[in-house]
Amino acid sequence: MKSFGVSTHPIDLAAFRKQLQDRSCGAYVQFDGWVRDHNEGQQVLRLEYEIYEPLAVKEGNRIITEAVERFAVSNACAIHRSGLMGLSEVAVVVGVSSPHRGEAFDACRYIIDQAKVRLPIWKKEYYANGNAEWVNCQRCAHAV
Amino acid sequence: MKSFGVSTHPIDLAAFRKQLQDRSCGAYVQFDGWVRDHNEGQQVLRLEYEIYEPLAVKEGNRIITEAVERFAVSNACAIHRSGLMGLSEVAVVVGVSSPHRGEAFDACRYIIDQAKVRLPIWKKEYYANGNAEWVNCQRCAHAV
Amino acid sequence: MKVKVRYFAAFREAAGTETETLETAAVSPAELFVECAKRHQPLQKYSASLVAINDEMADWEALISDGDEILFFPPVAGG
Amino acid sequence: MKVKVRYFAAFREAAGTETETLETAAVSPAELFVECAKRHQPLQKYSASLVAINDEMADWEALISDGDEILFFPPVAGG
Numbered sequence: 001m002k003s004f005g006v007s008t009h010p011i012d013l014a015a016f017r018k019q020l021q022d023r024s025c026g027a028y029v030q031f032d033g034w035v036r037d038h039n040e041g042q043q044v045l046r047l048e049y050e051i052y053e054p055l056a057v058k059e060g061n062r063i064i065t066e067a068v069e070r071f072a073v074s075n076a077c078a079i080h081r082s083g084l085m086g087l088s089e090v091a092v093v094v095g096v097s098s099p100h101r102g103e104a105f106d107a108c109r110y111i112i113d114q115a116k117v118r119l120p121i122w123k124k125e126y127y128a129n130g131n132a133e134w135v136n137c138q139r140c141a142h143a144v
Numbered sequence: 145m146k147s148f149g150v151s152t153h154p155i156d157l158a159a160f161r162k163q164l165q166d167r168s169c170g171a172y173v174q175f176d177g178w179v180r181d182h183n184e185g186q187q188v189l190r191l192e193y194e195i196y197e198p199l200a201v202k203e204g205n206r207i208i209t210e211a212v213e214r215f216a217v218s219n220a221c222a223i224h225r226s227g228l229m230g231l232s233e234v235a236v237v238v239g240v241s242s243p244h245r246g247e248a249f250d251a252c253r254y255i256i257d258q259a260k261v262r263l264p265i266w267k268k269e270y271y272a273n274g275n276a277e278w279v280n281c282q283r284c285a286h287a288v
Numbered sequence: 289m290k291v292k293v294r295y296f297a298a299f300r301e302a303a304g305t306e307t308e309t310l311e312t313a314a315v316s317p318a319e320l321f322v323e324c325a326k327r328h329q330p331l332q333k334y335s336a337s338l339v340a341i342n343d344e345m346a347d348w349e350a351l352i353s354d355g356d357e358i359l360f361f362p363p364v365a366g367g
Numbered sequence: 368m369k370v371k372v373r374y375f376a377a378f379r380e381a382a383g384t385e386t387e388t389l390e391t392a393a394v395s396p397a398e399l400f401v402e403c404a405k406r407h408q409p410l411q412k413y414s415a416s417l418v419a420i421n422d423e424m425a426d427w428e429a430l431i432s433d434g435d436e437i438l439f440f441p442p443v444a445g446g
Contacts (some may be wrong), residue, residue, distance in 0.1 A: 012340075021178075021232060022325060023180070023181040023232055024180065024181060024182065025178055025180060025232050026178055026180035027173050027175070027176070027177060027178070028174075028175070028176040028178055029173070029174070029176075029252075030172075030173070030174045030176075031171070031173050031248075031249070032171070032174075032240075033170060033171060033172075033245070034165075034169055034170055034171070035170075036167070036168065036169060036170035036243065037168060038168065038285040046286065049294065050297050052296060052359070052361070053198055054343050054345075055343055055345065055359075056338055057250070058343075059345060080229060084185075087167050088165060088167055089291045097178075099180065101175065101177070101256065104175075105175070105249065105253050106253075108173075109249050110215075110251075116362075116364065118338075118345075119170065119364060120296065120338065120361050121364055122297035122298070122342070122358065122362060122364060123298065124297070126270075134297050134298035134301075134362065136364070143250040147432070163439075196373065196375055196438070196440070199419055199422055199423075199424065200421050202422075203424060204399035249435075256435065259442060262417075262424075262443075263443060264375065264417065264438075264440045264443065264444060265377065265443055266376035266377070266441060275438070278376050278441065280442045280443070286397050
């Protein structure tokens with residue numbers, strides 16, 4: 001099983017895991033991105049992901065395929081949430097199963113690292129002080 | 145939450161995860177060791193873990209503490225199954241939550257790598273041909 | 289030539305629009321972004337990170353053609 | 368002096384016993400393991416990997432004392 005998906009609903013983690021089960025695999029590594037209650041000193045109340053889905057899915061599947069080929073793992077899937085989310089919700093999940101654990105760790109990390117830089121996904125944080133910011137856009141601004 | 149435990153019953157993964165939830169954490173990494181249907185060319189039907197629990201728990205907690213200190217993660221737990229197990233069951237689970245993902249990956253891998261070499265836990269595999277072997281004892285024998 | 293431009297997330301807010309159709313002499317997405325930032329001043333404080341042409345990720349120096357849809361992506365969410 | 372020895376997993380099967388009490392002159396777990404492998408021939412094909420004294424992980428060259436319980440662990444499950 002190899003796939004990248006986008007979901008507007010809470011992710012069903014048990015179903016997600018089940019897709020990756022494989023009797024030939026001794027190792028399973030999962031990464032979850034959780035909505036954190038703070039960022040750069042600000043208290044976060046909730047957040048929103050904007051995803052340009054046609055390209056995110058295409059490029060996400062490309063990343064999954066690269067990871068499977070590069071690390072020779074058996075199965076790899078990822079789902080990214082879209083829209084508004086509360087604290088502690090799962091914003092993204094990546095799962096990899098493989099006969100041995102080293103490759104599963106490497107592939108899982110590759111997928112989330114690449115996803116964070118290559119996918120057209122943006123995060124807006126809503127703060128306790130009433131402000132809201134597109135994350136990372138402060139840091140990369142030419143001048144403030 | 146920081147703990148290492150041994151269980152003679154199937155591991156409740158939802159309850160395991162819940163212990164590690166933390167609103168200050170944006171990253172969660174979990175490793176599962178699954179019972180694989182083959183090993184070194186032999187078809188495996190089931191397996192058995194023997195654990196010397198007093199020392200496994202003491203040393204397991206030491207590994208967890210080392211990981212938490214070394215990688216500065218917020219929470220880390222692990223549970224290892226003891227006794228007989230069928231294919232695809234979860235033999236061991238390690239979970240780490242942390243504000244950022246790099247540390248969570250590193251700590252999770254450290255815990256499982258150290259656990260595999262430092263804990264008094266032995267695996268006996270039962271094969272389709274009727275044989276049973278303590279795994280790794282062939283490889284490390286002086287003479288065969 | 290005529291191209292369609294599409295802005296996402298922070299860019300959409302800075303440009304005050306999601307899509308627009310422009311008459312341009314820009315040959316590459318890089319040149320086109322500079323033009324767009326002149327039309328929409330708030331865009332000038334940003335550097336774009338990724339660009340796509342007709343739903344395919346593209347290079348900033350790729351050639352654009354009449355009728356293309358250019359997608360400007362602000363820096364992604366990252367770590 | 369008298370010590371108690373405990374064998375685990377493959378060692379228990381090779382020794383044909385789980386525990387035994389021995390009179391020994393061995394000063395270290397390393398020397399003691401050699402003695403034990405003389406008593407139980409099948410142990411000779413194994414190298415022990417870890418050792419504990421009185422439920423604490425110990426060094427192979429640690430000093431053993433009268434009344435100690437020495438735990439011999441075969442190589443652990445590994446990868």
